[in-house]
Amino acid sequence: QNPPPSGLARALYLLMPPCCARDRRPGRLDLAMALPAVVSVRRLTLAALLPVVGRACTNFIVTPGAAADNATIFSYTADSGSLYGTLGHYPAARHPPGTMRKIYDWDSGMYLGEIDEAEETYNVIGNLNEHGLAIGETTFGGNETLAGGEGVLDYGSLIWVTLQRARTAREAIVTFGRLVAEYGYVSEGESFTIGDPHEVWVLEMIGKGKYEKGAVWVAVRIPDGYVSGHANQARIQQFPWDDPENCVYSDDVVSFAVKIGLWPADRPKEQFSFSDTYDPITFSGARQSDARVWSFFSAVAEDRAFGQKYESYILGKDLNVSARMPLYIRPFGKISVLQLTLLMRNHYEGSVLDPTRDVGAGASASPFRMRPIVWKYENSTYVNERTVGIQQAGWNFVAHLRGDLPAPIGGLLWFGVDDATFSIHVPFHGGETRVPKAFADGTGDALTWSSESAFWAFNTVANFIYPRWFLAKDQVSRALAMEADYATQLAVDETVALRLYSQGQVAEALEGLTKASEARAEALTKSEFQEFARLMVTYRDGFAISPPEPGPSGSLPDHGGAQGGIVPRVDEVGYSHRWYSRIVNDTGDHYKMTDTHTHPDLEERKLRILAKGTTSGLIARRRAPSATPSEIIV
Secondary structure, eight states, rough: OOOOOHHHHHHHHHHHHGGGGGGTTTOOOOOTTSOOOOOOOOOOOOOOOOOOOOOOOOOEEOOOBTTTSSOEEEEEEEEEETTOOOOOOHHHHHHTTOOOOEOOOOTTEEEEEEOOSSSOOOEEEETEETTSSSEEEEEEOHHHHHGOOOBBBBBBHHHHHHHOOOOOHHHHHHHHHEEEEEHHBBOEEEEEEEOOOOOOOEEEEEEEETOOOSEEEEEEETTTTTTTEESSSSSOOSOOOTTTTEEOOTTTTTTHHHTTTSOOTSGGGGGGOOHHSSSSSOOOOOOOIIHHHHHHHHHHHHHHHHHHHHHHHTTTOOOOOSSSSOOOEEBSOOHHHHHHHHHOOOTTTTTTTTTSGGGGTTTTTOOOOOOEEEEEEEEEEEEOOOOSSSSTEEEEEEEEOOSSSSHHHHHHEEESOOOTTTTTOOOEEETTTOOOGGGGGSEEEETTTTOOOOHHHHHHHHHHHHTTTHHHHHHHHHHHHHHHHHHHHHHHHOOOOOOOOHTTTTHHHHHHHHHHHHHHHHHHHHHHHHHHHHHHHHHHHGGGEEEHHHHTTTOBBBSSSSTTTTTOOEEEEEOOOOHHHHHHHHHHTTOOOOOOOSHHHHHHHHHHHTTTTSHHHHHHHHHHHTOOGGGGGE
């Protein structure tokens, strides 16, 4: 396939270096060269209790052996129409014996009950703690009888309670298992990414619904040197039963399935597939869920035919168990943090799922679609593509877990708000002690716009761009450039912090990093609102507006001082040839000028008047000798 001619797809294509021209296919990315390596609320499931907007997230996973700097890296987009993007903070604390912790459902805010508080809890910034442990998730739902069971813990609380109690990925897995066994699990099926600087696991869990308290689960370590991902479809199929270094599971993961009739008692457990039992593949599981993982794998796979090999599956045409993708693959090159932020901006450009080429894309070939994601026409059901970069995101991040630095400094969360397509990710360390106001709870909310909120700043820009997708390329380039600049700043900040840390001035080191993050976040929010102002001034009303050329005296043309100010250059943006062709095909002669020959001079003059104040009007005026400057009416 040839590269798309314009838009974000073209921007992604152009980021590939010339050395990879032999494989410059849309969607492929040169992982060693495209970008430098970096140097150094939410959805529920209490079935039948509350109507909530569904949350559908995406995680891409890179093990240390596949990373450009030998760190664990994974991405997470928290996608829900009701989600307001902020960065949470739980300060480190000690608690007297007998202290209880109130648990509220992370999506609905409903009070669920209490659990015993740990004697010591760790500092947590977003989904990262001070020990370099990070956790992400995507909801797969699964068997409908297994949601909303007995207990206190929902998936969101399970994440943040664990981050405050565990130091490593393996400790987190043990904590997950212990917590749901003791307090129960009330959410739908979830896939969790659990990573520390040395390894990363995928843990999949589903509750026991009406049957009994607790959950069944399995966790698989992603082999070093490989990449993985999950996106609202359970991914672990068959797994090893006697390899605790690489796979652990609840004792009843099979027996519970037998008990409720999901697995035959006489079949060998070695044939048991977690995903195919608890979350069997469906059209939506392939086309709108696993397809996002496919986009990541297709871009980075060592097997250059990977994308084509699984096209029938992700199109929803072949849903056989044997057609499914592997849990992990080997990439053809090393992947950096900044490269992963680029892959999070994907909309299937140039692939069989490219949503920018049909009528739904509108005149500017935008992947943006009005919801619902599933719709009906006459007697058939249709879908919109569910892309990685998506408008209903609340927040997103890339966890960057480095083992060669002290844990409070080595763990980084590159955090952004709203649609990952246009997010500019700010780095935060796991040991930082405050959240900037622009990202903090209380700075605006889902129903209250705030000029101090990063979430509203990025929403404002993104919503301006969705119907003007020709602007997307420059915004993505801007985001990548600012993130690369943050990486440079970060190296300087960390040099100072490490010197203080080595001298025993730990608090001073972390305070310096906290202040640096605050400054970046506040400056970014102001910059984003300024970017919206620039876009509004430049592209209002369907034009491209710019300063005019200076006159002979060097001054800009105006209306005479105080009578209206500068006369700008106003270019008509218009539509592409392809879109004009579609209009003609849809309407025939309805808009056709049927007479352009009877009075051609008058016709040209009339058209100039209709285009007054634009470059089209100016060009027409220059062709009409009788016109005077006073006839240019703005």
